C-alpha cells in the first residue's frame with residue numbers, strides 16, 4: 066500500500082505553514098532520514114525528513130504554497146513493487162489514516178464550572194470539636210525541642226526505613242539540638258551528617274524516598290531550603306501526579322522557619338505561604354509541644370512529602386504533652402484553644418503567642434475571642450474556621466509571614482466565598498511587614514506583628 | 530586514557546548480537562513513529578527523540594541485572610524501551626491517553642515504572658542526578674547489591690548539583706553509575722561553547738571517582754565498559770563515571786530547526802558511525818545472520834511499533850475526574866474536597 070505524506074506539525078503551536086521547497090521529485094528513491102522538503106513555520110524554516118522508505122510517487126502540493134494546514138496530504142510515497150498507477154484516488158483524501166478518537170471537548174471539569182460561592186454553605190461539623198486524646202490521659206511538661214526529638218525517636222524505633230539526614234544532625238546533636246541523642250541510639254547509618262549541599266542532599270533524599278525509604282531531612286533553617294526548592298517542588302511534590310499515581314515520595318522536610326532574633330533578612334523568612342501553594346505537598350506549622358509531637362509522628366507516616374515548619378523561638382517553650390504510647394494528630398484538624406462569641410482569631414505556629422496574649426487582654430476588655438490554631442496549612446481545616454465565623458461574624462488572622470500573597474489573604478478569601486452573608490466586618494490580618502527583616506532591635510520588633518496589633522484589629526472589626 | 534573501543538573480536542555471542550540489533554532497532558523505529566505522530570498533531574508539547582543514541586542504553590542494559598534501577602532526563606523513550614517497558618504504554622503516554630504509563634498525566638518527559646525500576650523521566654536538567662544517587666543510597670541502606678544508573682547530558686554535566694552529588698556519592702561509597710550521554714550539544718550549544726575542559730569524566734578525579742570515556746556508537750564497547758562499571762559498584766568500591774560519546778541525529782526536540790550544526794556533520798555521523806548499521810555489519814560479515822533473518826527482525830519490530838501507534842490512538846483520553854486524582858497518595862486534594 067502506498068504511504069501518505071502529510072503536512073507535519075513542526076512545533077507545539079504550529080497549525081499551518083509554507084511548503085517552501087521540495088528536495089525530491091517524483092520518481093526519486095527516498096530512504097528514512099532523507100530531507101524531502103523544507104517547511105516554514107511561524108518561527109523557523111525546518112527540514113522535513115522522511116520516515117519511510119520508497120519512491121516518491123506523487124507530489125500533491127507544489128513548492129511555494131502558503132497556508133498548508135497541518136495533516137493535509139502533500140505527497141504519496143510508493144512502497145517496493147508499486148507504481149504511480151496504483152495510487153488510488155481514495156488515498157488522496159487527506160488524513161484518511163490519521164483519524165483518531167477525538168475527545169469530547171464539552172464539559173470541562175465540574176470543579177472549574179462550579180464557582181465556589183455557588184456551593185451551599187453546608188454545615189460541615191468542625192473537626193476541631195473532637196478531642197486529640199482520650200479522656201483520662203495524663204500529661205507531662207516538655208519543651209517543643211524534646212517533643213520533636215521524641216517523635217523522631219519513636220518513629221525510628223517503629224521502622225528501619227526512617228532515617229534522619231542534614232547538616233550537623235549527628236555528631237553535633239543538631240544545630241538547634243533537636244536530634245540530641247539520636248546518633249547514640251540509632252548509629253551513623255540512620256543519623257547522617259551531610260556536607261553543606263542542600264540542593265544535592267535534598268535530591269538524594271527524594272531519590273531514597275522513591276526507592277522506598279522514609280527520609281527525614283533537617284534543614285538547618287528553611288531559609289537554606291531555597292537552594293533545594295526545585296527538588297522539593299518539581300521532584301518530591303509532583304511525581305505522584307506525573308506518574309499517574311505510581312510513584313509516591315514519602316519524605317519529611319523539617320527545620321526552623323521564620324524569624325528568630327536579630328539574625329537579619331536572610332535568616333528570618335517564613336515560607337509557609339510558598340509551600341502551602343503547592344498541590345502535592347502537605348504543610349504543617351505547629352505551635353505547642355504536644356502538636357509538634359503528634360503532627361511530626363503523623364508527618365513521618367504520611368505517604369506524601371510533608372513540609373514541617375518549626376520555629377526557633379518556640380523550641381524552648383514548655384507545654385503539656387500527653388503521656389500516650391503512640392500519640393498522633395491527623396492533618397486538617399484545627400485546635401480551638403479557647404471558645405468565644407465576639408470574634409474569631411485564626412493563627413498557627415508562632416502567631417499563636419500573640420493571639421493568645423491578645424485574647425487574654427481582650428477578655429479583660431469584655432471582648433470574647435474564639436482562638437483557632439490551624440496547625441496544618443495544607444490541608445486546612447476550613448470547616449472549623451467557617452463554623453466559628455458564622456457564630457462570631459468577625460475574623461482576624463495572625464501570622465509572621467509577609468503580607469502579600471499570604472496565608473491570611475487565602476483564608477480571608479475563603480471566608481468571603483463561604484460565609485459572606487455572616488460577616489459583620491471585613492476580615493483583617495496581622496502579618497509581618499512588607500519589608501526585608503531589619504537587624505536593629507527596634508526595627509525588627511516593628512517588622513513583626515504584635516499583640517497590640519491583634520488587639521487593635523479586633524477592636525476595629527468589633528467596632529469597640 | 531583512550532576512548533574504549535570494543536575488542537576486535539566481538540565479545541558477544543550471535544544471540545547477544547541479534548538481541549542488541551533488535552533492541553536498538555526497536556528504539557529507532559519507535560522514535561521515528563513518534564516523530565511521525567508528532568507531525569500529525571497526535572503528540573503535543575515537547576518531544577525529545579533518542580535517534581542516534583540507541584547503543585548507549587542498549588549496551589548498558591546488557592550490563593545490568595534484575596533489581597538495578599535507572600533514572601534519566603526528558604530524553605527518555607529509549608531508556609524505557611531498553612529496560613523492558615511496554616511500547617504501547619510509552620506511546621500512549623506520548624499521545625496523552627489513558628493507556629499511557631502515567632495515564633496521560635505525565636507526557637513524553639514524565640513516565641515511571643516501579644516494576645522495571647525506571648524512576649523517570651525528569652524535565653529539570655540534572656535533577657535526576659542526585660535522585661539517582663538517592664536510589665543507590667536506598668539500595669545500599671537495605672544491604673542489596675543492586676546498582677543505580679543515573680543518565681544525564683553534556684549540558685546537564687555543568688549543573689552544580691551534579692558535583693554536590695559526586696561528593697556525597699564518593700563520601701558514602703554509593704553504588705551509582707553516572708552515565709554522561711555526551712551527544713555534543715545541549716539544545717543549540719555545542720560542548721565547545723559551554724565547557725572549558727571538555728572531558729567530563731575526568732572531573733570525577735577531583736572527587737576520587739573512577740571513570741572512563743566510551744565510544745557510544747559502538748554497543749559492544751558500551752556493554753564492556755558498563756560491565757566494568759557495574760562490577761566496580763557491586764564490589765562496594767563506590768560510584769563510577771562513564772562518559773559515553775554519542776550523537777543525536779534529530780533536533781533537540783521536535784521544534785528545533787537545527788541551525789547550529791551542518792547537515793553534513795549529521796550525515797557523516799549517520800553514514801559512518803551508525804550504531805545499528807555497525808551491529809548489522811558484524812552480523813552479516815561474521816555470517817551470524819543472513820539478510821533475510823535481519824529483514825524478519827525488521828518486520829517484527831515494525832509490527833510492534835505500528836501496534837503501539839494504533840494503541841496510542843485508540844486508547845481514550847483520561848476521564849475528566851483524573852484531573853483531581855493522584856495529587857496525594859491517601860486523599861483528595863484540599864481544594865477539591867473543600
Ligand SMILES: Cc1ncc(C[n+]2csc(CCOP(=O)(O)OP(=O)(O)O)c2C)c(N)n1
Nearest residue numbers: 604652653654682683684685712714715716
Ligand atoms: C534547569 C533547567 N534549565 C534549562 C532547561 C531547558 N533545557 C531543556 S533540555 C536543555 C539542554 C540539555 O542538554 P543536555 O544535558 O546535553 O541533554 P540532551 O538534550 O543533549 O540529551 C535545556 C537547556 C531545563 N529543562 N531545566
Ligand SMILES: [Mg+2]
Nearest residue numbers: 682683714715
Ligand atoms: Mg547533550
